[in-house]
Amino acid sequence: METLLLDIDPHGGLPxxxxxxNQIRRQIMTGQLDAGEQLESVKSLSTRxxxxxxxxxxxxxxxxxxxxxERRRGVGLFVSQVRADxxxxxxxxxxxxxxxxxxxxxxxxxxxxxxAARLFSEHLRQLDSSGKGRERDEQH
Amino acid sequence: xxxxxxxxxxxxxSKSFDQVxxxxxxxxxxxxxxxxxxxxxxxxxxxxLLRTAxxxxxxxxxxxxxxxxxxxxxxxxxxxxxxxxxxxxxLVDWMTVDQMVRYVAAYYPGWNGELEERYRSxxxxxxxxxxxxxxxxxxxxxxxxxxxxxxxxxxILDEPAAALDPIARQRFLDLLLDIIQDAGRTILISSHILxxxxxxxxxxxxxxxxxxxxxxxxxxxREEFSKVRLTSLNGPLPETLPFEGLLACERSGxxxxxxxxxxxxxxxxxxxxxxxxxxxLLPLSFEEIYRLIIEGNRSEEAELEP
Numbered sequence: 001m002e003t004l005l006l007d008i009d010p011h012g013g014l015p016x017x018x019x020x021x022n023q024i025r026r027q028i029m030t031g032q033l034d035a036g037e038q039l040e041s042v043k044s045l046s047t048r049x050x051x052x053x054x055x056x057x058x059x060x061x062x063x064x065x066x067x068x069x070e071r072r073r074g075v076g077l078f079v080s081q082v083r084a085d086x087x088x089x090x091x092x093x094x095x096x097x098x099x100x101x102x103x104x105x106x107x108x109x110x111x112x113x114x115x116a117a118r119l120f121s122e123h124l125r126q127l128d129s130s131g132k133g134r135e136r137d138e139q140h
Numbered sequence: 141x142x143x144x145x146x147x148x149x150x151x152x153x154s155k156s157f158d159q160v161x162x163x164x165x166x167x168x169x170x171x172x173x174x175x176x177x178x179x180x181x182x183x184x185x186x187x188x189l190l191r192t193a194x195x196x197x198x199x200x201x202x203x204x205x206x207x208x209x210x211x212x213x214x215x216x217x218x219x220x221x222x223x224x225x226x227x228x229x230x231l232v233d234w235m236t237v238d239q240m241v242r243y244v245a246a247y248y249p250g251w252n253g254e255l256e257e258r259y260r261s262x263x264x265x266x267x268x269x270x271x272x273x274x275x276x277x278x279x280x281x282x283x284x285x286x287x288x289x290x291x292x293x294x295x296i297l298d299e300p301a302a303a304l305d306p307i308a309r310q311r312f313l314d315l316l317l318d319i320i321q322d323a324g325r326t327i328l329i330s331s332h333i334l335x336x337x338x339x340x341x342x343x344x345x346x347x348x349x350x351x352x353x354x355x356x357x358x359x360x361x362r363e364e365f366s367k368v369r370l371t372s373l374n375g376p377l378p379e380t381l382p383f384e385g386l387l388a389c390e391r392s393g394x395x396x397x398x399x400x401x402x403x404x405x406x407x408x409x410x411x412x413x414x415x416x417x418x419x420x421l422l423p424l425s426f427e428e429i430y431r432l433i434i435e436g437n438r439s440e441e442a443e444l445e446p
Contacts, residue, residue, distance in 0.1 A: 010339035013367070013423030015359040043321055050314050052175055053321060054342045058359070104418040107373045108394070 004040050008049050016051050020059035028068050028079055029091050039069060039077040145208065147172050147294055147326050148193050152202035155188055162188040164350040165202065170328055172293075175320055177341035177358070178330040179430060185350045186330040187226065190298050193328070194224050207294070220248065223287035225280075226298040233272030237282055240271055241289070248290035256289050262311055276303040284312065288319065295319065297329040301336055309333075313340055338426035346433060353437055365432060367424040368408060370396045373416050382411050387432055397422070399432065 006023050008016055027033040042060065046053040060077055063069040070080045082090075106116040148170040155163040162185045170176055178186050191197045192204045195211045204211040207218050214222075232240055245251040260267070263281045274282065280303040287295065295316075301309045317340055319325055331337045344361055346354040354361065365387075370377065372394040381389065381396065388399040400408065405421075412419040 009423075011335060011423065011425050013421060013425075015362045016339070017359055046317065047321065050317055050339070052317065052340050052342045054174070055359075100418060101420065104371055104373070104420075108371065 002037075002040075003048065004045060006045075006049060008051060010051070015055075017055045017059040017062070020049075020056060021062055024059070024063060025066075025068060025090070026094065028082070029087070029094060033079050035079050035081040037079045038075075039079065041076060144171060146170055147207065148328070149205045150189070150193070150202070151204075153189075153192065153199050153204055154201040155185075155192060155197060156200055161350055163192075166347075166350070166352055168345060168352060168355055170326060171343075172324060172326050173320075174343050175316065175327045175329065175341045176343045176345060177337045178328060178345045178347060179332065179334060179337075180330075180347035180353075181349075181434075182332065184347050186347055187298050189347065190224075190226070190296050190328070190330060194219075194222055194296060220250075220290070221293045223290070223292035223295045224298075225283050225287045225296070225300045227302065231271045231279060231282060233270070235271050236267065237265060237269055237271060237274075238267035240282065241267070241285065244286045245289060251290050255291065256285065259285050259288070259315070262315070263308060277305060277308065280304055281308065284315075288315070291322075293324055293326065295325070295327045295329075297327065299330055299332070301331065301333060309336060313337075316340055334427045334430055335425065346430065348434060348437065354433055361429060362424075362426075365399070365401055365424055365429045366403065366405075366408070367397065367399050367422040367428075369420040369422055370398055370412060371418050371420070373418065377417070378415060382415065383408070387436070399424070401432070401436075 004024065004027070006020060008019050010016060012019065014022075024033070024039075033039075039060070040048075042053050042056045046056045049056075060069065064071055064077070067086070068080055068082060069077050071077055102120075103116075111119075146169040148168075150166055150168045153163050153166040154161065166185075166189065178189070180186055188197060192199060193206055193211055195206070195214045198212045206214060207221060209215065209218050232243070235243065241256065245253075245256070259265070263285070265278070265281055265285060269278075271279070271282065280300065284297075284300060287297075301312055304312060313336060316327055316329070320327060329337060329341070338358075341358050344354065344356060344358050345352060356364075370381070376393050377391060377396055381398070383398060383400060383403065385401040385403045386398060387401050388397075390397045409419055
């Protein structure tokens with residue numbers, strides 16, 4: 001069980017339990033947290049983040065309801081094996097949300113659709129190639 | 141939750157001092173395992189309520205029950221389960237800090253020496269100094285130590301952090317989170333420094349001019365209010381915005397900043413989509429939410445007046 005890397009802003013508008021949920025959900029979707037991996041205990045996480053333990057249990061409870069996490073009696077919480085179709089749906093939803101700001105800005109600035117799409121593709125390619133570069137470095 | 145006996149039950153409680161009504165028919169229950177924040181303006185009745193809960197004041201009307209006992213008749217064994225810190229800590233000025241701690245510890249068989257040591261090193265409490273020469277912040281630290289050292293089930297804190305410097309305040313809040321980790325502990329904390337307590341409380345009571353304005357889970361309260369930036373994608377925003385529960389609106393051309401109440405995210409998004417607008421959620425602090433509740437109540441009252 002690894003410690004969860006979370007960044008909580010108590011004055012950040014979103015309730016803390018939502019911040020915890022969003023960040024764990026993201027880590028599960030990006031593979032930072034693997035299926036079968038055990039989640040840090042409520043006590044440990046709330047002590048470390050210095051937030052109310054009820055806040056953490058609430059976040060965990062909702063993640064269980066969403067099916068991203070499962071409770072094993074007497075042991076703790078584990079990352080679930082998420083079905084491929086629901087994984088894809090969730091990933092697309094998250095990506096769409098992340099697009100929101102960029103899309104609004106593009107429309108406001110009057111950037112045509114094809115140009116905005118080209119910029120996005122370029123950006124993707126850049127990230128992709130630097131990712132591949134890293135993989136190559138690791139192999140050598 | 142309802143089948144668990146509350147730690148404190150207050151029913152229709154009223155209390156006056158020389159013609160001034162400090163509490164006007166207050167009802168509330170405090171459930172175990174929570175950190176409850178009691179907030180409100182000075183003079184709003186917070187201290188009166190807390191003092192009544194530990195039996196220092198007796199109700200004029202209604203009742204206050206703590207640990208199942210009438211608060212005015214708490215027995216020594218009940219009081220031994222309550223730690224209470226208030227602004228005018230009753231400390232003995234001629235004693236040294238060490239003497240004062242030993243004096244209080246002697247009353248409690250359950251005094252936790254290990255917790256005391258940890259606290260003293262964390263808060264740099266110097267045992268050799270005389271209580272009478274301590275600064276307000278140092279007195280506060282000592283009062284807190286005396287209230288937590290015997291590990292009470294119920295900790296009542298009346299503006300405990302007011303005299304502490306920012307670092308000591310942060311350490312103090314961390315300490316409360318340590319304390320609540322043990323099952324069966326309950327903390328009731330009053331404060332006017334809302335940014336301090338918003339990180340730790342899970343329930344909030346807003347007391348205003350002697351009455352409870354809100355008694356709610358903290359997350360529910362947070363989600364009830366939202367602040368958003370609305371951006372029109374084609375030209376200026378329409379004259380009227382189709383949002384229910386609009387509390388405040390600043391607008392200029394194609395953009396508007398809205399403060400809303402009791403509207404969920406998807407309803408807001410539907411409304412924004414219908415007018416070709418995008419919506420961005422902005423942070424709203426507890427202090428702003430508190431102000432919205434107080435002001436909302438004031439304007440409701442003004443409407444009711446003939």
